[in-house]
Amino acid sequence: MSLGSPCASVFSSARLLVGICCAVAASASLAGAAGAATVTGKAPKGYQVVMLLPNGKAVKATGGRSFSLRGTLNKASLHLVKADGSYAGPVLLAGKGSKVYATISGLSNLKLGTLSLKRGYAVAKAPKGRYQRAAAYSVSARSGKPIGAGRSGLVKVGNGVAPLAGINGQGHDADRDGIPGAFDIDDNGNLVIDNVDRTTRAGRAFIAQAAQVMSPGPGPGPGQQSAGFRLFSNFKIGGDQTPNVNAGISASALDTLVDELLPPTITLATQVVGGSTGNLDCLGNVYCLEHVVGGQTYPKVNFQPVAITTPGILPLATGPTNDAQISPGAISSQIGSGDAFLQVVGSASYAGTLNFVFNTVPALVSFQVAGEAPVTVSYDSSGRTAQPGMSPQNRIEVPASESTVRLTFWRPQRRAVAGEASTDGWVDIGGLLYRADAPNPPAGTSRSSCNGAYSAVSASPAGIAQPSAGPDGVQDAAADAASAAGQTLTMTIDLATCFDWPSVATSGPASEFKIDLQAQSVYGDNSARMVYFKKTPALP
Known part of the structure; x- marks a missing residue:
């Protein structure tokens, strides 16, 4: 989804937005044309069961542990959700070792018996051979456990680049890690969380898989889609x-x-x-x-x-x-x-x-106004600093004779997913677009956009993938990594590009302004820290 989508309207909010953004994938479905049937079983204590259809729609079980779900069973899959609302994994129907199966075959009623709870997944007691056997529906496993189980699907599949063997869509499992698109935070298996992923790696188109389907039921019809939300x-x-x-x-x-x-x-x-x-x-x-x-x-x-x-x-x-x-x-x-x-x-x-939530914001390590010495920013235990820039009462002063400011900062973080490398439970988020946003420009300026204002970009430590500057901002090329103070980004912003700099006053309230140092994902996740500035008279 581009930043120009209808969801973009929430980006500028001054609140933490966890947006649920409609996403319609170009994948066909076999679910709608076949008749409904019932699948029954007994769930583990403290878990609820959701049936996911191949078109991305879902049915939630009711009635406690003994569940009964009605819908088109062919190519559907069952999933556990904990009582606290967190996804708990797929229900396996067959398989062992390095290959297991979780997708139902056939149209008639199905009794699964008691579901045996494992770590990150469950196993049905009595599927009686009712599972899809085509290669596109097999799940990669280790010792019978789907490789994505217990990790929200954040795993590397293959080399992380080659086309995937599974089927695209919210109701399918393109990377065959056991977690279908609707519940997988990395549905193409490249270790990049979906909302941040700018690559195009995908599985097979559903219509191309019709010939490989080994269970009864009609092929995909024109216009059928896999629908869901992000x-x-x-x-x-x-x-x-x-x-x-x-x-x-x-x-x-x-x-x-x-x-x-x-x-x-x-x-x-x-x-x-x-x-x-x-x-x-x-x-x-x-x-x-x-x-x-x-x-x-x-x-x-x-x-x-x-x-x-x-x-x-x-x-x-x-x-x-x-x-x-x-x-x-x-x-x-x-x-x-x-x-x-x-x-x-x-x-x-x-x-x-939910893919992830920003729990922190970009934080300044240092700043340097052109012609002056760099200033290192240090923080106390409350997250406050004595250096300027972090409050309206203590602003970074930029003389009228200069207009460029060089910022070095830390990336924002998210909580680490189970199984993800992290010594402190936090991950520096890579792959974001950094930009300066000026929703409230200083009085007197006729311009309020920092497009094209970025230059002199770099990343530390040495050897890390380097960012690139474009009209819209600075694109970070680094991957997610365990949090570390040595991992920083640097960019220079030209305030004369953001504003009509000569028209900005050099004293009083009209000389004061702020810029949001923003970190954005391709789907609109946005973490920002307001940085406060003041224009002062030109240096002698």
Whole structure:
């Protein structure tokens, strides 16, 4: 999805947005034309079962541990979701060793018996051979465990570049790691989280696989698609505290700071799939239940109190920004990678999962105004600094005779996914686009865009992939990595490109302005730190 999509309307919000953005993939489905049947079984205690259809739609089991799901079974798969709303893995129907199977074959009723819970997946007791055997439906495994199980699908498949053997689409498993697209945060197996992934690696088109389908049922019809939604996060800080793992803040102090900053600013922005009203089934995620934080009652929808008739299911309505915005009031331990949802529109439900959430923002390591010495920024245990730039009361001064500022900064972080390399539980997020945004330009300027203002870009340490500057910003080429203070980015911004610099005053309120140092993913995730400036008279 391009940044010019309807979802882009949420990017400039000063709140953490976890947007649920409609994504329609070009993959056909066999589900709609066949008759419905029932699959029954018994789920592990504390888990719920969701059936995912090949077109990306989903059906949630009701009735406790003994479940009964009705729908078109052919090419559907079953999945566990914990009581807290986190995705818990696929239900296997057959296989062992390096190859297992999780996709149902056939159209008649199916009794699976008791599901045996494993680490990151489950095994059905009695599938009786009812599974898809075609190569495109086999799942890569180690000792019978899908390679993506327990890791939200964040695994490398093959060399990370070659075309995949699975089938594209929200209801399919393109990289054959056991986690289908709707629940996989890296559905093409290249170790790049989907919302950040700018590559085009994909599986086989569904229509090309029709000849390999070995179960009964019609082939894909024209116009059939795999539908679903994406979720993205946006975290923007404007106060004098800067949460960043590499800023030298202790682990406990950082956790406290993040949990102080998130609840009053976090929002879930939901673009309703195919309509303007619907419901969000949060599948047990606690931030969708009524609760109070800082004297405010959450959740809210479009920043207003909402009447919840069924706990955990939020009514959605498209608001002025063409989406429904939910304020959940969540802390960092309550929201993150693998949170599962169903978006319900009319009689249809669509499955989706949260890729990741920004818990921190880009943080300045140093800055240098042209013609002056660089200034190193140091932070105390509360995330505050005595150096200028981090508050309206202490601004970076730029003389009228100069206009370029060189910024060195740390990347924002997310919580590490299970199995991901990290010594402290945090990951520096690579692959983001960095830009200077000026939503509130100084008085008197006729221009307020930093397009084309970037130069002299670099990354540390030596040997790391180097960024590139373009009109829209600076593209980071580094991959995600365990957080480390030595991992920095540097860019120079020309304020004379951002603003009509000669027209900006050199004293008083009109001389003051701020720029958001933004980090954006290709799908719209956005982490930003406001940096405060003041134009001063030219140096003698």
